[in-house]
Amino acid sequence: MELVDWIETESGNRISKHALIHGSDHILIAGNTTISAKVELHGDKPLVQGSTNAIQLGKFCYLDEGVVISPPLCTGSRHKICKIGSYTMIGRGTIVESANVGNRVVIGPNCKLHKSSTIYDCVVIKPNTIVPENYTIPPFSIVSSSKSPGGVLRVEHLPESYKKVVELNSKLSYINSQFIPSDTP
Amino acid sequence: MAKVSVFCPCSERLTSELDDTVSLELSSFPETITDPNTLHIQPDLNFCNQCQAVRCRKCIELEVVTKYCARCLHEMKPEYSFCSRNCLDCPICGNNLIVLPNKNTMTCSMSCSTCDYIYTSEPLERLRPMARVVKTEQNKRESMRMFSDLQKFYLQQRQLELGNEDIPKSIVTEYSKMKVKEYGIYEFMRRSTVRALDEETVESFARLANNESILSYDIGLGDSSRFKSEALPLQTKLRCKYAKRCKACRSSLMKPDHDPTSVKFYKLSNAIDTLPSIRVYPNPNNNTDTSMTPGSIASFVVVVQNALDSDINVNLSAYTELPGGFHQVQLPKSSFTLHRKPESHTKLEVLIDCTPSIELSRGTKASRVALMNRPVIDYSDDDMVYEHRQNYIVVPMKVVIHENSQPQTTVKVPILVSFKGEDVAVAFWCVLELGQCCAAA
Structure with a gap:
């Protein structure tokens, strides 16, 4: 990883020069966020009336290589905002079309979060999980799905310690510029 | 990084159950440490300040704080399921x-x-x-209707047996009419939806006995359009939000906010906030893929980090007589003092300062600057403390791999960690899973 491949903003955001950011005027990034190479942020979609931002990222977010974030389709061809909270880490090759992803969320590699799904705070989504449309995942959940296509989602309780663990790991991911997954039960 | 599990002694036999011959000193090994159900990762555990002990899911009591729907996140009444x-x-x-x-x-x-x-x-x-x-x-x-009719029939029968006065007048009149009639009960059966077995039912039971019905049921499942239209x-199902209590002393370990969407806690006592964090890495100078062969000595680096707001004295102990499946461990530096956790430890600069060099990559400017400001660590010397800064220490660890170890088996090492702080004195067992044993060259 070369230093010249990255742009570092005043607020501590680190953005790879190889990231594909469309419609940057409609993307809001809080600070200390890492956007790796080949990440696609689709902020150029037509928005519903009253919305100014298409994608909103909190602080200490970590988007690994190949992550795609696009605002969910709302009515007709209009899209609504895709909000991603602070201390959220998204693994390699994951596609996010959620309406809301909370704070302290870990989304493993190769997951797919279908449109308008809602992920609340303190959630761990295991690798290769597919979250269906309009699905809601409550706080303190660990989500996994069976390997068969269209497999049943398993939503289990996540111990409360993970609130701290995920926050610490997101900061370490920012410091080391690498996705640090949390050990899960 | 190696997996570090903490042993919870809740499955151990009580002292009164132990034989007189068994020593209760720390030199004796816990009987259940080889059971994987007694090993937990640190974030899964709670810590009881009153008992000064770790508490796993088996030694805590759950209390329902609120019941809510996991889809709409609406709070529901406790009697609802x-x-x-x-x-x-x-x-x-x-x-x-x-x-x-x-x-x-x-x-x-x-x-x-x-x-x-x-x-x-x-x-x-x-x-x-x-x-x-x-x-x-x-x-x-039909199935539910038959069930409710049957339920109603038995309820009425029970009420009659008990002489309950709340029976509707119409039913009492009907029963009294049947009483005087000859074959009254058969008349009731004829009127009721609960019928005697007819020929068709008898036939269906016979088919069931011959497994014919089961076969046809399987075919029915295969016909997805029929199933979809009928199911x-x-x-x-509702989900619960729980509060936790220690089973031994009944003190509260965790109390969450009742709002289903809230992640706030009124009381929280996690093991990660009290126990020192232990992380194990392969020695950067050695290649563990080739060093973990039967009969060899593998070299590792252990990071011990204080999570408390006060200084602690830590002692790591390894025992020579180990139960089957465990490998022997040598810790050249086993006693040390760790400083308190810095006040603003969540700040980025302080967090970098409290991160051991082995956990810092050269991927960012911040980590590179931090590494440049620290002395270069020589991991080749296996008898010295590699790093001792802030609230952490990095020490060497050598593992003697059994000569008769099978390849592809996980190398496990037990360590007893004891620490003493201002108002805490705890000892707990850790099991380190260091990777798989390699075949001898």
């Missing part, structure tokens, strides 16, 4: 159903977002929660 609103699950794949009302036909269609299951309700006279609509339709089904949506 299913969501009473519009949350329904697909009977085929279990995912949530999307409810779409049709104003023209006054019906509601429920479609699954993952499979092609669709269910359309009967025309509704007025707007009602879909859970109630489905429940009503379920009650209309009713499932009601969404």
Whole structure:
């Protein structure tokens, strides 16, 4: 990883020069966020009336290589905002079309979060999980799905310690510029 | 990084149950340490300040704080088990159903977002929660109707036996009429929906005995269109938010806010906030893929980090006599003092300062600057402390791999960690899973 491949903003955001950011005027990034190479942020979609931002990222977010974030389709061809909270880490090759992803969320590699799904705070989504449309995942959940296509989602309780663990790991991911997954039960 | 598990002694035999010959000193090994069910990762554990001990899921008591629907996150009454609103699950794949009302036909269609299951309700006279609509339709089904008739019959019979005065007048009159009649009970059976076995039923039972019905049922499942049209949506089960108590002393370990969407806690006592964090890495100078062969000595680096706001004295102990499956460990530096956790440890600069060099990569400017400001560590010397800064220490560890170890078996090492602080003195066992044993060259 070369230093010249990255742009570092005043607020501590680190953005790879190889990231594909469309419609940057409609993307809001809080600070200390890492956007790796080949990440696609689709902020150029037509928005519903009253919305100014298409994608909103909190602080200490970590988007690994190949992550795609696009605002969910709302009515007709209009899209609504895709909000991603602070201390959220998204693994390699994951596609996010959620309406809301909370704070302290870990989304493993190769997951797919279908449109308008809602992920609340303190959630761990295991690798290769597919979250269906309009699905809601409550706080303190660990989500996994069976390997068969269209497999049943398993939503289990996540111990409360993970609130701290995920926050610490997101900061370490920012410091080391690498996705640090949390050990899960 | 190696997996570090903390042993919870709750499955150990009580001291009164132990034989007189068994020594109770720390030199004796816990009997259940080889049981994987007694080993937990640190974030899974709570810590009881009163008992000064770790508490796993088996040694805590759960109390329901609130019941809520995991789909709509609405708080429900404690007596409910299913969501009473519009949350329904697909009977085929279990995912949530999307409810779409049709104003023209006054019906509601429920479609699954993952499979092609669709269910359309009967025309509704007025707007009602879909859970109630489905429940009503379920009650209309033959199986449910037969069950409710049978339930009613036995309830009435029981009331008659007890001489309950609350029986409706009509039923009492009917029963009194039957009493005087000859063959009254047969008359009641004829009128009731609960019928005596007819020839057709007897035949169906015979078919069932010959497994013919089971075969036809399988065929029915295969015919997905039929199944889809007949299966009713499932009601969404409620989820609970729990408070935790120590089973031994009944003191509160965790109390969450009652709001289902809240992640606040009124009381929280996690093991990660008290126990020192232990992390194990392969020695950067050695290649563990080739060094973990039977009979060899593998070299590792252990990071011990204080999580408390006061200084602690830590002692790591390894024992020579180990139960089967464990490998012997040598710790050249086993006693040390760790400083308190810095006040603003969540600040980025302080966090970098409190991160051991072995956990810092050269991927960012911040980590590179931090590494440049620290002395270079020589990991080749196996008898010295590699790093001792802030609230952490990095020490060497050598593992002697058994000569008769089978390749591809996990190398496990038990360590007793004891620490003493201002108002805490705890000892706990850790099991380190260091990787797989390699075949001898």
